[in-house]
Amino acid sequence: MESKLPKPSALKRPAPISRTILPMERIKATSFTGNFGNKTHLFSGSAQSLNTYNQLPRDITNFSSYDNATRRERAASPEAAASNYGGASRAKMRRSRSACDIRDMRPLKRTESTLAPIPAKTSRMPLSTTLGSNTNKPPRIGTSATAASSTSLKKPPTVNTTKTIGGGRPALTNQKSANNTSSNSSAITAKTATKRIPAYDFKARFNDLLEKHKILKDKLEEKTEQLNNLENLPEVLEDTEKQLVTTKEELRNTQTMNECLMREKTLLQEKYNSIVENLSKTTEELEKLTKAYKEIKLEHSELFSEVEELRDRTSTLADRNATLLDEIAICKELLFRSNMERKELHNTVLDLRGNIRVFCRVRPPLDCERDKMLCNLSYLDEATMEIASFEPTAKGKSIAHTFTFDQVFDHSSEQESIFEMVSPLIQSALDGYNICIFAYGQTGSGKTYTMDGIPSNPGVIPRTVDLLFDSIKNYRHLGWEYEIKVTFLEIYNEVLYDLLSNEQKDMEIRMVKNSKNDIYVSNITHETVGSAGRLRELMQIAKMNRATAATVGNERSSRSHAVTKIELIGTHAKKQELSIGSINLVDLAGSESPKTSTRMNETKNINRSLSELTNVILALLQKQDHIPYRNSKLTHLLMPSLGGNSKTLMFINIAPLQDCFVESLKSLRFAATVNQCKMAKAKRNRILNTSLANTSGIGNQ
Ligand SMILES: Nc1ncnc2c1ncn2[C@@H]1O[C@H](COP(=O)(O)OP(=O)(O)OP(=O)(O)O)[C@@H](O)[C@H]1O
Numbered sequence: 001m002e003s004k005l006p007k008p009s010a011l012k013r014p015a016p017i018s019r020t021i022l023p024m025e026r027i028k029a030t031s032f033t034g035n036f037g038n039k040t041h042l043f044s045g046s047a048q049s050l051n052t053y054n055q056l057p058r059d060i061t062n063f064s065s066y067d068n069a070t071r072r073e074r075a076a077s078p079e080a081a082a083s084n085y086g087g088a089s090r091a092k093m094r095r096s097r098s099a100c101d102i103r104d105m106r107p108l109k110r111t112e113s114t115l116a117p118i119p120a121k122t123s124r125m126p127l128s129t130t131l132g133s134n135t136n137k138p139p140r141i142g143t144s145a146t147a148a149s150s151t152s153l154k155k156p157p158t159v160n161t162t163k164t165i166g167g168g169r170p171a172l173t174n175q176k177s178a179n180n181t182s183s184n185s186s187a188i189t190a191k192t193a194t195k196r197i198p199a200y201d202f203k204a205r206f207n208d209l210l211e212k213h214k215i216l217k218d219k220l221e222e223k224t225e226q227l228n229n230l231e232n233l234p235e236v237l238e239d240t241e242k243q244l245v246t247t248k249e250e251l252r253n254t255q256t257m258n259e260c261l262m263r264e265k266t267l268l269q270e271k272y273n274s275i276v277e278n279l280s281k282t283t284e285e286l287e288k289l290t291k292a293y294k295e296i297k298l299e300h301s302e303l304f305s306e307v308e309e310l311r312d313r314t315s316t317l318a319d320r321n322a323t324l325l326d327e328i329a330i331c332k333e334l335l336f337r338s339n340m341e342r343k344e345l346h347n348t349v350l351d352l353r354g355n356i357r358v359f360c361r362v363r364p365p366l367d368c369e370r371d372k373m374l375c376n377l378s379y380l381d382e383a384t385m386e387i388a389s390f391e392p393t394a395k396g397k398s399i400a401h402t403f404t405f406d407q408v409f410d411h412s413s414e415q416e417s418i419f420e421m422v423s424p425l426i427q428s429a430l431d432g433y434n435i436c437i438f439a440y441g442q443t444g445s446g447k448t449y450t451m452d453g454i455p456s457n458p459g460v461i462p463r464t465v466d467l468l469f470d471s472i473k474n475y476r477h478l479g480w481e482y483e484i485k486v487t488f489l490e491i492y493n494e495v496l497y498d499l500l501s502n503e504q505k506d507m508e509i510r511m512v513k514n515s516k517n518d519i520y521v522s523n524i525t526h527e528t529v530g531s532a533g534r535l536r537e538l539m540q541i542a543k544m545n546r547a548t549a550a551t552v553g554n555e556r557s558s559r560s561h562a563v564t565k566i567e568l569i570g571t572h573a574k575k576q577e578l579s580i581g582s583i584n585l586v587d588l589a590g591s592e593s594p595k596t597s598t599r600m601n602e603t604k605n606i607n608r609s610l611s612e613l614t615n616v617i618l619a620l621l622q623k624q625d626h627i628p629y630r631n632s633k634l635t636h637l638l639m640p641s642l643g644g645n646s647k648t649l650m651f652i653n654i655a656p657l658q659d660c661f662v663e664s665l666k667s668l669r670f671a672a673t674v675n676q677c678k679m680a681k682a683k684r685n686r687i688l689n690t691s692l693a694n695t696s697g698i699g700n701q
Pocket residue numbers: 362363364366411441442443444445446447448449450551553554556557558559588589590591653
């Protein structure tokens with residue numbers, strides 16, 4: 001570069017242009033300012049400078065003419081020469097330098113072309129002189145100024161927007177760049193303006209040029225960087241668009257979220273309002289509860305004092321209770337003793353009445369018997385009755401037969417009133433006595449009705465069951481606990497049957513060991529009952545299993561003897577006493593005249609057993625040595641009741657019909673015989689030690 005510069009010796013008179021700013025330089029400075037700044041400031045330099053710039057190449061092209069003119073002017077006046085921008089040598093120098101610059105700048109493009117020309121008087125040349133009439137012409141392509149200008153014009157002013165990647169501020173950056181460029185240009189200009197470098201001081205000029213070159217190089221780098229940034233703009237744009245899409249998506253999400261949050265807020269607000277409302281209610285309730293709590297607390301304190309009083313009273317009562325318990329124990333003891341005495345007295349009365357008692361009951365005529373003639377019955381007192389036949393005897397007289405028994409019940413007697421007379425015997429059974437109640441009479445005379453009764457009007461056996469269980473409750477207060485066992489036996493045609501079992505069994509009447517009179521039936525079902533209801537159920541089963549058939553006197557005649565045995569085993573744990581009583585309730589088969597009987601074998605057996613019963617009673621009455629108990633199953637079974645340790649009650653049932661007169665008379669005579677029978681005094685089965693029960697053999701039954 002230095003070689004292209006004119007020799008210092010060629011510059012004889014340096015032009016006084018130190019104060020002049022080169023138009024190119026000014027334009028470049030201005031163009032840079034405009035280029036990096038606002039578009040409107042692209043050529044913010046003076047129009048004069050622009051014109052000067054535009055005309056400069058032309059001047060340079062026409063350098064020879066220009067040189068000649070300048071030479072003429074310099075010859076004429078140094079001032080004029082100066083004003084014509086030096087002499088021909090200068091022009092040559094400039095032209096060559098410019099060309100050099102252009103050549104050098106070409107490879108570097110605009111960067112090198114931005115090198116400022118050597119300051120000269122050119123800047124001071126009048127526009128009219130330097131540019132002539134070419135002011136309107138466009139700058140020539142290839143000149144540095146034109147290139148810079150055209151580049152500046154063609155290029156969009158958004159160069160520095162590349163610096164906005166990452167959310168920068170392009171305007172501000174542009175402004176900064178513009179400011180930098182402007183300041184640099186200004187600095188160059190100012191430097192040029194303030195620091196006047198003599199034309200001959202090539203070293204200084206060189207240094208100045210180097211400095212400018214450096215500055216311009218920096219600018220070039222900056223511009224290159226900006227250009228690179230611009231090349232990245234599509235990517236940036238794409239990224240920005242993506243970011244925009246993402247941001248829009250985010251915005252939509254945010255809006256959706258915002259809506260959700262608003263809804264949630266509304267819900268929360270409603271919830272809050274509800275909570276506030278509930279809180280107010282709760283507060284009210286709390287106040288009420290607090291009030292109630294205070295009242296309860298007050299009540300509690302009152303109750304507490306009452307409790308204290310009650311505790312004192314309780315302790316007092318406990319002492320009193322202990323005293324009373326002692327008294328109760330004494331009373332119980334007294335009661336137990338008095339009860340024992342009562343039993344003794346009760347049984348003494350019964351003994352005085354007789355161990356075999358006879359009640360006579362006359363049944364009423366049935367609805368189906370209204371057409372039939374009744375025999376003449378009259379009741380003299382509660383124990384005496386008269387019976388007479390309406391049919392006259394052969395002698396033409398109607399004889400009345402008078403009978404006296406322990407009790408006579410006429411046809412109007414109720415079941416209840418009859419049982420009242422029976423119940424003392426049941427009481428004796430609970431006291432440990434053996435009781436036997438049986439009904440004797442002609443078929444259809446009312447035996448079953450008296451013993452069993454009908455569901456609407458129960459007889460002796462059901463009422464006995466009720467009385468037993470009621471009495472057991474009362475006895476429990478006296479320390480007695482009872483166990484009740486039952487057996488149901490049938491004697492049909494001299495054969496024993498278990499009415500609680502349908503099995504064929506080999507059943508026999510056996511004597512209890514070490515006892516003269518006590519008997520038991522082998523293989524019979526013993527049922528332990530805990531309630532009257534259960535006992536009635538068993539009675540119903542037994543009734544269904546009993547043999548019945550139609551007779552002349554009864555549509556449902558009992559054709560067998562039925563024996564219901566109830567064992568009462570009482571224990572007094574405290575006194576260690578055991579009381580064993582039994583009740584034999586016997587519904588005998590009805591006696592029947594063989595003349596009217598259609599079932600001869602059956603009738604024969606019934607009549608024979610009843611006859612044997614009569615024989616036993618007579619033997620007892622006559623105090624014979626041998627009592628024929630074993631002649632029939634019935635007498636054998638009733639042996640303890642008839643001749644042993646038993647209280648016996650016999651019902652004589654009479655039918656009121658004239659047709660039954662003979663049989664009725666026979667029954668009454670038999671009953672009268674029995675009534676005369678004086679049995680040995682019955683003994684109570686009272687055992688003081690329970691262990692004795694095992695040795696006595698009673699439990700073996
Ligand atoms: N006191 C009475 N009051 C009303 N009806 C009675 C009375 N006594 C017996 N009867 C009725 O007379 C009929 C015969 O009585 P029941 O069956 O008791 O005679 P029975 O002596 O048992 O006869 P059998 O020996 O043939 O069995 C029955 O219909 C019964 O309801």
